[in-house]
């Protein structure tokens with residue numbers, strides 16, 4: 001059974017903005033990145049999957065349930081970490097997460113135990129009796145994650161979980177999400193406009209632009225090899241380029257690399273022989289892979305689709 005499936009899912013807000021347009025996709029369980037620039041429709045998608053927004057047309061299934069008609073059942077099995085700060089500053093973290101557990105229907109003692117456990121999973125066990133207002137941004141993000149985990153969901157929907165964090169904090173949050181997805185066997189959908197960082201921890205990606213689906217697929221299927229070889233030598237790049245041209249290979253310079261079309265298996269040998277003949281120190285020779293970033297059009301209007309790591 002697909003983890004999430006949509007058929008022609010469309011959401012137009014009362015003001016007339018179409019945030020999701022005719023989205024049809026199906027993703028398997030795992031860690032799934034929902035990527036797109038600010039305004040692409042990610043939050044709208046998450047809220048629709050939770051049954052908090054009703055689609056204008058089309059359908060969605062989450063864990064085999066229709067959020068429009070079975071919203072409560074969906075929310076009982078799904079944990080949600082919203083994008084914006086939603087934490088009461090004068091509450092103690094353990095109390096807040098317990099309260100959120102109670103809201104999902106857990107009895108008081110179970111909610112308390114589960115809250116401690118969830119706070120331990122996110123690395124806040126020692127600090128759990130402190131007021132949230134005194135927490136750093138990273139700790140607040142972890143409390144939001146703990147409250148999403150408290151009822152032991154099958155699926156987590158995380159809306160921009162690295163928002164407001166510095167690079168080290170982002171890294172720690174992504175490592176934590178990856179651990180939850182792999183060690184706890186919980187599927188995770190993680191929204192981000194930071195494609196590079198999300199690509200690193202995900203099995204699959206759903207890429208959207210202006211409310212439309214660009215592609216939903218496994219990351220490895222999106223990054224198959226191209227028919228271009230990248231060569232990098234420590235020195236003598238120009239010399240190598242000229243020598244390759246003499247042997248009928250057209251090399252294009254890109255930064256410190258030379259890119260050569262991969263005609264057939266002999267191309268590798270020809271390059272290696274040329275490098276050896278010139279006695280140049282070879283740093284790399286490999287087949288270029290497609291990058292997920294290529295899915296997105298380079299033109300505006302997605303200036304904030306930052307690629308941090310590819």
Ligand SMILES: Nc1ncnc2c1ncn2[C@@H]1O[C@H](COP(=O)(O)OP(=O)(O)OP(=O)(O)O)[C@@H](O)[C@H]1O
Pocket residue numbers: 013014015017018019036037038039040041042043044045160193
């Ligand atoms: N309640 C609303 N009423 C009207 N328009 C809305 C509403 N919420 C979102 N929109 C619009 O729908 C589009 C998609 O917004 P959405 O928040 O889903 O995008 P996003 O990809 O999550 O971006 P961000 O990361 O900036 O939140 C945007 O044009 C936004 O302005």
